[in-house]
Amino acid sequence: MNVGVIGTGAIGTDHIRRLTGRVAGARVTAVFDVDTARAATVAAMAGAASHREADDVIDDPAVEAVLVASPGDTHADLVLACIAAGKPVLCEKPLASTSDAALKVVEAEVTYGRRLVQVGFMRRYDGGYLGVKTALAAGRIGEPLLVHCVHRNVSVPPSFTGDMSLTDSLVHEVDACRWLLDQEIVAATVVDVPHSPLALPQLRDPRLVLLETERGIVIDAEVFVNARYGYDVRCEVVGTTGTVALDAPSTGVVALEGGRVQALPMDWEARFGQAYVDELQAWVDAASQGTADGPSAWDGYAATAVAEAAVASRGARTKVDLAERPGLYSGESLP
Amino acid sequence: MNVGVIGTGAIGTDHIRRLTGRVAGARVTAVFDVDTARAATVAAMAGAASHREADDVIDDPAVEAVLVASPGDTHADLVLACIAAGKPVLCEKPLASTSDAALKVVEAEVTYGRRLVQVGFMRRYDGGYLGVKTALAAGRIGEPLLVHCVHRNVSVPPSFTGDMSLTDSLVHEVDACRWLLDQEIVAATVVDVPHSPLALPQLRDPRLVLLETERGIVIDAEVFVNARYGYDVRCEVVGTTGTVALDAPSTGVVALEGGRVQALPMDWEARFGQAYVDELQAWVDAASQGTADGPSAWDGYAATAVAEAAVASRGARTKVDLAERPGLYSGESLP
């Protein structure tokens, strides 16, 4: 399948490398980036054409499917263009900058009548999360009641500001919990906590967020993007008869002076690198059938809507005002 | 040191067995229980006298220190009588049924002028908690920002009702966090969560509670007294540069069909049995010097006050209205 890639920054280039060298059935044939020099270099590396405009990638008759990895505020329009062109698209999260914009994508896809959009929530492809999902589905812990989440990064670049720990980081917990629990999140509360003096003040880092699902399950999620010591993602679902927790992959236990050390990854590439490959493989498999699988436009919309409610909450429980879910998205998960 | 024990139920008898067979420098010479037959049996076992009234134990001239393990609503008056008699006393938690009653104990002890009271918060003597305390004191994680607590019991007896998961269970987290962080808890919020159908409805089990310290650190604590699968106590303190977590003792890892199993204790006796012994040893050591060490009457008062705020909160952040701490309690911890 011929893939066009829009956005050849770090993430886009990583995706191109995976599509080219780790995924079956895909070839990158066209790219675009506002940084035309960068685009040309990456295009040469991949043996692809470098186009003048993002839309040229989508309109390129040789391109059968599109991967969108440009800045977040360009996502919605590009995905709409893909839908208009009838081409499957993998859109990095977020699907859109606002839930309104995301909802427009949902509506366009519903009008189109078939799924074309997959959103880049790669955790659904991680072995650890899949193990939790399997345990839940098998009823091993009875009925879920609570979820405890932790999402810690070593640090963030200066461009990571404002409420991005909600709109860019927490959304992973939002999607993972919606998927694990098979239900919508209907309310969000950001709890006021002390902020690390090692983080920029405007980040108000860490954040502690309470999320509430349609059946009342409460999720507490710590998002700490300057945790310094490592990239650490945890998730424990507490049920009526037991609990199940995400188990992180590791690459060896070293016993050295002081104790037994289990190495932690320092970034998401180390932690979720394989999940990205598997995400792309699943996308290529579905897209080459003209459709999409995995996290949908609806999932992208819901995650954005929950993050918006969290941003708005400022300490008070805030309802998530979701649209009614179209039948197109009633398939594999969520009733 | 001759010890008198008031209350020879399960906990009192366990304490007598430890004082007699596991602790240096103590002898149980007098006991009382409202169940006189039970008291007589236990007295015979310990080689102690069985008295007619609780006060007779306190007034017994041979008794040098008193252990109070009777029902919680009798604690405050008994401890007051011990102070009046100038005898060191170990009082099982809670120190009193209400913070007002607990404050009276504090005031009496302040008037007496020297510490005589130790409250039975045994976790301060647990090797795991001591390890966390040591790591914090050594600055290994920088400045504490957040604490995540879990407190799960297999199940509770029918007598465990109403808000006891706050007044009897959560108080352990309250005391442990005050001690670990060296600061008061000034607000409490019970978050509404779904309740397990396997627990009695009036318990509203599990509970999720947010606690806030005087310096703004937020503690989220899950208390789940019908968790079914085991007795599981966890605590992770998140700091600016790392985290430290309680590591549970274990008694062997068995690899059996399905996986590697790390045995969990099924009750607090299995988990904290050694902590109880060490608590008693510390008490005997201090009491034989005519004073008290470890958790103080003030600690008992503060824990009760926080639990009261939690009970009152019903979903809204509720301030803990603490008295001013007397100088008597300004010693080893808390400024």
Added chain:
Amino acid sequence: MNVGVIGTGAIGTDHIRRLTGRVAGARVTAVFDVDTARAATVAAMAGAASHREADDVIDDPAVEAVLVASPGDTHADLVLACIAAGKPVLCEKPLASTSDAALKVVEAEVTYGRRLVQVGFMRRYDGGYLGVKTALAAGRIGEPLLVHCVHRNVSVPPSFTGDMSLTDSLVHEVDACRWLLDQEIVAATVVDVPHSPLALPQLRDPRLVLLETERGIVIDAEVFVNARYGYDVRCEVVGTTGTVALDAPSTGVVALEGGRVQALPMDWEARFGQAYVDELQAWVDAASQGTADGPSAWDGYAATAVAEAAVASRGARTKVDLAERPGLYSGESLP
């Protein structure tokens, strides 16, 4: 790259599925199996031709590289034919049934003058083993002195008999240790141990084997192919200043009655599935350049020679009589 596959049993079919659906840059275009019906079915599934003879696959002008997954006693001749045809070949272990036969492959490849052969020791591609390798290379444990290995299977089929726990199972430890330590194994001793009554008597299961490297490092390896409880592979290298141990991937920790359970895989597919994919990708990448990477014919020869010494040892230390290593194999590892 067009791949021909010889042998479409379970392992061959798994490899075809991976080449087709999980690996970049490969297509299966020809297959052969003695079971012609099976071969036809698999060929249809993969969109490949089904040939009458194994040699027809090798000789097929469209086939650019060959994967050999037929029974072990056919391997050496097929690999020799691939070398004669100048085609890169991935040969499932063992490279040959005897070290003499394996040495003939080595000699043929040396005569050919360039590496064409990769042997299927997939553990070299496992994230856990790679972590151990990295720690060793970084000198984190000082100089290696001892290695403790465990290799346990749930059970084996009736066709797994005689000394196969040495020739088919232990060879994985042999290759992994040679690779981790960068040195040859020069002696082997099978220690007499009690055998499980739950295994067929002729398997003498478990086995305990002592291996000795050219620099004197001793490896103790337990191979237990009827361990019942799970598929469990462990490896700890003990150095002068620390140790490093393989850390198994997991898919979730479940807390259930009795304890905290870390799921164990039940077979090698679950444990090393990703390693197989990465092995194939590495092979395709090198083969499409007309050469081979990873475990070489020499590695296959050495592993077979060590297993032979172990079989011959019957309790007495037995030297491994290795040929001199040709310069062709002096590249990336082993001096």
Added chain:
Amino acid sequence: MNVGVIGTGAIGTDHIRRLTGRVAGARVTAVFDVDTARAATVAAMAGAASHREADDVIDDPAVEAVLVASPGDTHADLVLACIAAGKPVLCEKPLASTSDAALKVVEAEVTYGRRLVQVGFMRRYDGGYLGVKTALAAGRIGEPLLVHCVHRNVSVPPSFTGDMSLTDSLVHEVDACRWLLDQEIVAATVVDVPHSPLALPQLRDPRLVLLETERGIVIDAEVFVNARYGYDVRCEVVGTTGTVALDAPSTGVVALEGGRVQALPMDWEARFGQAYVDELQAWVDAASQGTADGPSAWDGYAATAVAEAAVASRGARTKVDLAERPGLYSGESLP
């Protein structure tokens, strides 16, 4: 019970501190050490008399039981004197410098007709080992087939020389395995391995030892007394249907840059401190009844005999030539 202590070096003083401050029912009333100044200081600390000769402690009519913590070559004679005096004695390991001398103690006790001797194998009182014992007794792993042991110290003092890693360290594994498996060890082989350049050459450190029980179970034991990184004791028993492994206690898991660190103890005091207390309590409990419990003179003899065989083995399997076990020792364990 009045205890006399012979030997007030580091271990003797630790025991006195425990007897005085952590154990119920004991008082140290007399001490002896060849270093009379040291003895006087310790005696003053404990409120005990300081005697001129070791025998004076044993003969002191106020002394009801004796603890022997003097150098190993004095143990046998002192224990014989205790038996002659009819006084219970706790003898630090080894019971004697040679198995012949140890056998004389056994014979003297048999002649006396009742157990008076307990040998200081404290691991039998460790919660971790007790957990393994419980799992084995419950049949959780089927029938034991193999045992893997590791015994690592950070370093040893210059006085630790020659074969002491066999006679002083390995004996703990010998006793623990005899006790866990309920059977004698009948053969020992020291395997030649590379020695750490960081240890004194004459120590030939680490050692790898194979032990064989009367029913053929094989134990491989690594003893490494200059392992540098920590004090690390491990034991895994492999059975027909599962395995059980010792789980080390910990005092907190710290997540810091680089990974999750589980603290390791740096010496046996940190690892087995509680086991020593429990050992002493068990001894006091039995001695105050005029008898002994726990590891017997026979156990001390057997451990010494196995260590002797190991020392003699020099790479060849060497039989342990055990005397016939007297009926006195047929009680709780070993048939």
